[in-house]
Amino acid sequence: MDLNIAEIHAHLEREAQVREKIKDEVLELEKKIRSMTGTLNKIHSTLPKDVPALLSTVRPTLLMCRSHSARLAELVPPNQFWRWKELWSKHLQSAVFVATLIQFLESGTLLSLPDINQTLGIQAGWADRFYIQIEDYLHGCRYFTLISSPYTDYTCVAVISLINELSRLAVNMVTLGSYDAPFRISAFTKDLAAGFSLLNLKNDLLRRRFDSIKYDLKKIEEVVYDVSLRNLNAPIQAPALATSPTQPPTCYGTSSSRTAQSLAATTEAADSRPPLEAPELLGAAEQSGEPQQAAPSA
Amino acid sequence: MVAASRDHILTIFKDFSTTLDDHNDRKERLVKIARDITVLSKRIIFLLHRIPIPGHNHGPNGVGERGISNIGGTDEAYVKLEGMKKLLQAMSEQLQGQEVERYSAMISPGLQEYIEALSFAHYLRHKVLISYNEVKSYLPPIIPLPYSDYLLGVSDLTGELLRWAISAIGVDGPSRQKATEVCTFVRTCSADIEALTPYVRGLSRKQGITTESLKKIEFGTSIARFAVSSWRS
Numbered sequence: 104m105d106l107n108i109a110e111i112h113a114h115l116e117r118e119a120q121v122r123e124k125i126k127d128e129v130l131e132l133e134k135k136i137r138s139m140t141g142t143l144n145k146i147h148s149t150l151p152k153d154v155p156a157l158l159s160t161v162r163p164t165l166l167m168c169r170s171h172s173a174r175l176a177e178l179v180p181p182n183q184f185w186r187w188k189e190l191w192s193k194h195l196q197s198a199v200f201v202a203t204l205i206q207f208l209e210s211g212t213l214l215s216l217p218d219i220n221q222t223l224g225i226q227a228g229w230a231d232r233f234y235i236q237i238e239d240y241l242h243g244c245r246y247f248t249l250i251s252s253p254y255t256d257y258t259c260v261a262v263i264s265l266i267n268e269l270s271r272l273a274v275n276m277v278t279l280g281s282y283d284a285p286f287r288i289s290a291f292t293k294d295l296a297a298g299f300s301l302l303n304l305k306n307d308l309l310r311r312r313f314d315s316i317k318y319d320l321k322k323i324e325e326v327v328y329d330v331s332l333r334n335l336n337a338p339i340q341a342p343a344l345a346t347s348p349t350q351p352p353t354c355y356g357t358s359s360s361r362t363a364q365s366l367a368a369t370t371e372a373a374d375s376r377p378p379l380e381a382p383e384l385l386g387a388a389e390q391s392g393e394p395q396q397a398a399p400s401a
Numbered sequence: 402m403v404a405a406s407r408d409h410i411l412t413i414f415k416d417f418s419t420t421l422d423d424h425n426d427r428k429e430r431l432v433k434i435a436r437d438i439t440v441l442s443k444r445i446i447f448l449l450h451r452i453p454i455p456g457h458n459h460g461p462n463g464v465g466e467r468g469i470s471n472i473g474g475t476d477e478a479y480v481k482l483e484g485m486k487k488l489l490q491a492m493s494e495q496l497q498g499q500e501v502e503r504y505s506a507m508i509s510p511g512l513q514e515y516i517e518a519l520s521f522a523h524y525l526r527h528k529v530l531i532s533y534n535e536v537k538s539y540l541p542p543i544i545p546l547p548y549s550d551y552l553l554g555v556s557d558l559t560g561e562l563l564r565w566a567i568s569a570i571g572v573d574g575p576s577r578q579k580a581t582e583v584c585t586f587v588r589t590c591s592a593d594i595e596a597l598t599p600y601v602r603g604l605s606r607k608q609g610i611t612t613e614s615l616k617k618i619e620f621g622t623s624i625a626r627f628a629v630s631s632w633r634s
Contacts (some may be wrong), residue, residue, distance in 0.1 A: 108593045111548050115600035185502030211411055231500070237417050275539040295408045300416030305425050 122190070125178050127214040129191045130182045136197045139164050143204060147275040148258055151284065161239075165205070168198060169224030171232065176225075179232035181266040188236070198223060204268060211287060213262075213295070216240050235261075236342030238309055262299075263312045266292050270319035273326045285326045296320055412504050427495055431504050434492045438485060442514040446561055447541030449521050450568075461490040479521045482539070485515065493543035501545055509550055513537075518552025520559050528582065530555065530590060549601040552594060556607040559587050572624045579623055584618045591615055 140163050148158055179187055202222050206214035214222075216235060226232055241262040269288045276284035296316055304310040330336050452475065480623040492508060516536055523531035536554075537546050591611045597607045 107534075108529070109595070112597055115548060115597060155411070164472060182500070183502065184504070185500050185505070212406055213413070213415060237420055237622060291406070294410045297407070300411045301411065301414045301418050303418065303422055303425070 117185065121178065121180065122187070125187055125190050128174050128178060129170060129194060132168060132175070132191065132198075133194045135168055135171070135195055136163050136201065137202045139195060143201060146208065147202075147272060148277055148279070151276070151281050154208055158208060161201070161205065165198075165201060166224075167220065170222045176229040176233040182231045183233050184230070184234065192234075192236070192239055194236055196261050196264065199235060199240050200264040200268070201364065203261060204264050207265065207269070211291060213291075231238050242307060262295060263316060264310075266295055266319050270322040273323045277326055277330060277335075282330050285323060285330055286336060289320075289323045289327050292320055292323055294314075428507055430502065431492065431495050431507040434495070434554050435508050436486055438488050438492070438511035439514040440544055441481070441485055441488070442511075442518040445478050445518040446521055448481070449475070449478050449518075449525060450561070450564060452525070469490075475526045478518075479526075482515075482519055482522060485607075486541075486542055489515075489541055489544065490538075493541035496543050501543070505547065508544070509547075509553075512546070513551045513554040513557065514552060517557040517561065520555050520558045524558065524562070524572060524586070528586070530558075530586075533616075549604070552597060552601050552604055555590070556594060556604065556611060559590060559614045560609040566618045570621045577622075578620070580622050580625070584622055585617070587611065587615050587618060597602055 142161050145157055146154060175191065199219055202219050203214045206212060206218075216237070219225075219235060219240070220227075223235070239261055259320070269292055271290045273285040276282075276288075299313055299316060302313075304313055492511075493508070496504060496508075514521050519536060519539060520531045523529070523535070533548070533551050534549055540546055562583050566580040569583070570577060571578040591608065594604070594608060594611070
């Protein structure tokens with residue numbers, strides 16, 4: 104083996120070691136994110152008034168992601184962001200989704216990319232090593248909100264995830280008797296869709312995922328239509344919050360929602376177990392809570 | 402409140418729009434340049450295949466039937482390879498100030514084809530494998546040469562050498578000896594690259610093709626030897 108090949112071999116071996124280290128760290132990050140998305144799944148069976156309590160169990164885990172961000176920024180050699188980003192991009196999209204979903208549930212607004220970077224402890228100086236790309240942002244917000252950043256691509260992706268998730272939430276909120284949630288979700292997702300229409304998308308993954316938005320909007324519109332048709336919606340006071348802790352939706356008490364009331368009662372019972380403290384226990388606790396919750400939402 | 406949130410969202414997206422457009426345009430331009438590089442590289446490879454193999458019947462002026470001089474063949478290829486520096490320069494201008502790795506998917510195919518042509522010309526002239534640093538000296542400094550592209554490009558060389566060796570086998574005399582040389586060279590290349598396959602995606606598939614080519618060259622040379630011995634007896 105000549106010197107040329109030997110040098111290349113040595114270099115590739117060093118790179119392989121870097122890859123292993125990054126992979127290990129990304130795995131830890133993924134564990135945290137999965138525990139959060141698992142817990143956040145419960146929003147579909149949680150009354151709006153109980154959502155803040157649910158969110159408070161997720162928030163500490165989200166902040167714990169900061170240490171992983173810092174370690175990844177250390178591990179990635181300077182100017183090699185694009186060399187390694189595939190290793191974490193999917194998980195970072197989920198993290199963006201989680202952060203934007205929490206933001207929407209709390210305030211009904213879209214979390215901007217700089218804000219997400221702050222939440223995840225990603226510093227501006229890491230732009231050559233570890234950051235959220237605009238595409239990732241847009242993919243994640245498919246579920247709920249939008250993050251603004253100089254890196255448009257990541258952002259877009261996260262936002263699409265947010266919209267997908269919200270269409271599901273609109274249906275489930277009606278099942279739980281929260282009849283005005285779909286209206287707020289509808290207004291918010293329409294704004295997001297209007298934002299997406301400003302982008303000139305190529306025929307790539309982002310375009311294909313963008314195409315899915317219209318089905319989500321349609322689903323939400325149908326929910327809004329059904330609720331309106333049956334006059335179930337109270338006049339909308341503030342379109343900002345989907346889940347304001349101080350203003351529990353008033354529709355639960357109406358006579359037309361007897362089923363929803365009983366559903367709500369069982370759900371509350373299921374949710375009355377003590378709040379989870381240790382984030383590490385979230386995954387296990389969630390599993391034990393699942394059967395109880397499955398019954399009312401079924 | 403609603404309007405404010407809508408404006409907030411639209412502002413964010415307008416910002417994204419500019420960034421995404423710039424990225425997509427740059428991608429498009431790089432794909433075009435890389436495609437041009439691929440086409441020209443393929444032409445150089447064909448040109449190298451047209452160089453008459455010693456022992457062929459040449460025309461009156463030492464010019465082969467396809468109009469290329471035996472001696473000047475690789476020279477012409479080198480001139481063309483130098484001529485492609487303009488395209489490589491254009492590529493590096495697009496990459497200026499960018500995160501180059503981001504566009505590697507666009508430039509890699511062109512880069513690999515160029516390396517294939519370069520290594521083929523290099524082999525025909527020097528009878529050795531072009532080194533990583535030698536390839537690098539042909540590229541503008543802005544264009545990074547990933548080890549993977551070097552290895553994948555050089556891996557393609559074996560396919561060209563198969564074609565070259567098979568034509569050489571058809572000619573009696575010293576060129577048949579050359580086919581045997583090629584056989585040894587390809588065998589060494591394949592052995593050297595084998596250890597690197599786990600590190601580079603796509604290399605193991607190319608190694609498989611190299612092994613197939615090697616088998617064909619070996620078969621060709623053995624048949625030739627067998628045929629020669631049977632004619633002579």
